[in-house]
Amino acid sequence: MRAVVLKEDGYSPDALPASQVRAVDRYLELAEVAVPEPGPDQVLIKVTAAMVNPSDLAFIQGGYGQPRVKGAPAGFEGVGEVVATKGLYAKTMKGNRVSFAVSLNGSGAWAEYAVTDAMSAISLRKDVRDEDGAALIVNPLTAAAMVEMVPKAGAFVVSGAASQLGKLMAGLASDNGKRMIALVRRDGPAEALKALGASHVLNETSESFAADLKAVLKAEKPTVFLDCIAGSVSSRVFAAMGKDSTWVIYGKMTPEPPEILEPGQLIFMRKKIEGFWLVSWMKNSSLMEKMSAIKQVQARFAEGKWKTDIKARVKLEDLVAELPKELDKTDGKVMITIS
Incomplete structure (x- = not known):
């Protein structure tokens, strides 16, 4: 062959x-x-x-x-x-x-x-x-598993949100009453992400990004940061988030290393950093959890909610x-x- x-x-x-x-x-x-x-x-x-x-x-x-x-x-x-x-x-x-x-x-x-x-x-x-x-597997099941990490009616931040995975999460989050703060590197994807369900879209390259991020974090109080970039901007986003926040790294799309800008936050604000790999999720999740996620993913594609x-x-x-x-x-x- x-x-x-x-x-x-x-x-x-x-x-x-x-x-x-x-x-x-x-x-x-x-x-x-x-x-x-x-x-x-x-x-x-x-x-x-x-x-x-x-x-x-x-x-x-x-x-x-x-x-x-x-x-x-x-x-x-x-x-x-x-x-x-x-x-x-x-x-x-x-x-x-x-x-x-x-x-x-x-x-x-x-x-x-x-x-x-x-x-x-x-x-x-x-x-x-x-x-x-x-x-149907790599991105959709990752989207289903990671959006499930967000508390009910909660807010979360997503880097690289113009990606296929970011688009999937925008619609899924909106349908489940969760508010997605999408980070992008150009203005082009903003309207499409909002139409899919993102509550906010912030351009990391904008001069007003720091101020925009501060305002949105104050208003929405997200506790989960789903990050596929793992660079200097990611470090700043996590440092700006509030207590009990979790930085979930599931990719590395930039050569620059991330930093822990405020180590004390891990101690006194109970913030934490962890990784996500779909292979581990598939291995460690129960059969019922996997079947539920697969059923949901297929239904969303069949019904046209995802493509x-x-x-x-x-x-x-x-x-x-x-x-x-x-x-x-x-x-x-x-x-x-x-x-």
């Missing part, structure tokens, strides 16, 4: 933030590899489409939470049809169209076929588009050459099509 595979092993100390990755031919190449075989409780999926996420761009460089394996297909999530299975539960999925995330002992989604644990595949409703099925914005469609065989120019475009995901 054809697959876009990794050219290097393990981790690398030289990995760039995902937002700075462009040329990928150092890390990836198109190759012919054997079709993987499902192991116990696994499914083999004929892949229809796959997504390119920031986590993929970190991983291919060796800057993610799991090591690369040279020659293995890349790609964390996609959509396709289950064509072979092993195990009783896996057998129930044969012939189903599924959204899937690649398990640690599986094979990557940027290929004609992929293997993953049956528990990492989700049988899709007929009214969920392939575009949404290919991006995956696609900025480019790239054929699998053209991915290595064309991905750099597509990453320069804003407002949407790159979808890999596999025929």
Whole structure:
């Protein structure tokens, strides 16, 4: 089968933030590899489409939470049809169209076929588009899990809010009576985010940002900061938040390191810093929690409350050459099509 595979092993100390990755031919190449075989409780999926996420761009460089394996297909999530299975539960999925995330002992989604644990595949409703099925896990389940961290009727701050994940959280928060303070780096996305449900949109590059932030924090009193940037602005936002606030870091989109500007706040104001990784959430959450989140995510896509914005469609065989120019475009995901 054809697959876009990794050219290097393990981790690398030289990995760039995902937002700075462009040329990928150092890390990836198109190759012919054997079709993987499902192991116990696994499914083999004929892949229809796959997504390119920031986590993929970190991983291919060796800057993610799991090591690369040279020659293995890349790609964390996609959509396709289950064509072979092993195990009783896996057998129930044969012939189903599924959204899937690649398990640690599986094979990557940027290929004609992929293997993953049956528990990492989700049988899709007929009214969920392939575009949404290919991006149903990484961002949507992260959105559902993190918005759940916000107290009922509470407010929260989101960095990088113009991203696909930020858009998903805006609508979900609004529908659940929670107020989202969206941080962006340009004015363009502001109206769209407000239309989706964001209560406030602040431009970090504006001269009035510090004053605007102070006023909004005073009025809304958010206690959760969901941060995918983890840079100097993030440090200032957290320092400006009130007591009992939590800074949740789930990404790193800038090379500059964050700082603890006011260490005393961690002691006397009971503020804290923690990380979020969907892999850990999936492992540690109860079956009921996961089923509830999956049901909610599928319903939102099927009902049109959510949609995956696609900025480019790239054929699998053209991915290595064309991905750099597509990453320069804003407002949407790159979808890999596999025929």
